Amino acid sequence: LARQDLAGERILVTAGPTLEEIDPVRFVSNHSSGKMGYAIARAARRRGAEVVLVAGPTCLDDPWGIETVHVCSAAEMRDAVMARVAASTVIVKAAAVADYRPKSRSAGKIKKSADALVLELEKNPDILSELGGVKGDRVLVGFAAETCELVENARKKLAGKNLDMVVANDIGQPGAGFHVDTNIAKLLYRDGRVEELSLMGKDEMAAIILDRAAELRKLGMRG
Numbered sequence: 001l002a003r004q005d006l007a008g009e010r011i012l013v014t015a016g017p018t019l020e021e022i023d024p025v026r027f028v029s030n031h032s033s034g035k036m037g038y039a040i041a042r043a044a045r046r047r048g049a050e051v052v053l054v055a056g057p058t059c060l061d062d063p064w065g066i067e068t069v070h071v072c073s074a075a076e077m078r079d080a081v082m083a084r085v086a087a088s089t090v091i092v093k094a095a096a097v098a099d100y101r102p103k104s105r106s107a108g109k110i111k112k113s114a115d116a117l118v119l120e121l122e123k124n125p126d127i128l129s130e131l132g133g134v135k136g137d138r139v140l141v142g143f144a145a146e147t148c149e150l151v152e153n154a155r156k157k158l159a160g161k162n163l164d165m166v167v168a169n170d171i172g173q174p175g176a177g178f179h180v181d182t183n184i185a186k187l188l189y190r191d192g193r194v195e196e197l198s199l200m201g202k203d204e205m206a207a208i209i210l211d212r213a214a215e216l217r218k219l220g221m222r223g
């Protein structure tokens with residue numbers, strides 16, 4: 001049995017992409033596999049936490065012992081997450097939420113006609129920003145996937161969304177992209193510290209992310 005150091009914690013994890021429908025056949029989404037978020041949810045459960053996983057569409061099996069809530073769009077993910085904030089002590093937002101969705105969903109399949117088609121998109125709610133506004137003494141962990149200016153952009157997210165920690169992934173590096181079982185990340189904290197994690201398995205990285213979240217939680221409870 002793993003060390004039960006997260007017993008008493010109620011951890012809400014989001015994972016996977018969101019899928020925004022254009023019509024009954026097509027959608028806008030991204031390459032997120034959900035592997036990082038699922039790894040965090042499984043590890044938290046093994047270490048004694050009560051875990052709720054809110055997952056966008058992935059190919060992964062529901063993890064044992066974890067309440068898994070399946071959602072499709074960012075709007076659905078927002079509702080599922082906001083309904084569970086009050087009951088959580090730590091929130092890890094590993095999901096790759098689509099920033100935009102089609103402005104309107106066509107009830108029927110869009111027909112092929114003109115040579116060009118313009119798809120109008122509107123902004124999705126930023127779930128993590130909303131969480132930042134209501135977080136209280138919860139530990140809030142966000143993710144940042146970037147192809148350039150990784151640390152600068154991650155730092156902006158940390159401050160702008162009122163997070164305790166950001167897991168910043170340089171998705172341009174081999175071994176850190178989508179669908180792979182490994183990751184390379186930098187962990188950024190409110191006090192300005194940046195912790196560099198080298199290439200490692202997503203299970204191993206999940207363990208470190210939870211170690212740090214647990215430390216932040218203890219610090220928060222003391223302060």
Ligand code: C5P
Nearest residue numbers: 093094095097124125126127128142143
């Ligand atoms: O701003 P950006 O989308 O790069 O931030 C990434 C972080 O914000 C991730 O933790 C992601 O889950 C979260 N996010 C969100 N709602 C959005 C967009 C991103 O919760 N609409």
